[in-house]
Amino acid sequence: MIIISLSLQKETTYLNPKKEFIKTQAKNISIDEYRKKLLLKIAKAGSEKDVRRYIDTAINAMHKKRVNGHLVARFISKVSDQMNDQHAADDPVRERNYKIAKEMIPSILGQLNL
8 A cells, every 4th residue: 555645635724722723734544545535535425526626636736746757647546546446426426526526537647747
């Protein structure tokens, strides 16, 4: 299993009950966890634009972390495979979003510089 630390959230500063500023660090997760989160976001997306944005954001985050292009392509391929494996017939929104994502993935893979 490949483990790559990907940051899901930005560092934020907020006040705690004692009125002190606290900084939170970005949470590091494995690429498998990141793929699961992407699938959940795609399943719940409100529009085709959101589906595309979630996929683009995932790819850009991996590029920012200097993840090898072949691993990014493999990540996207596994996302597609998992969408095929999951039965979305019981949820029309998820079914529609998965269909949209699967139509986008070949062009996204073609745009990756490998």
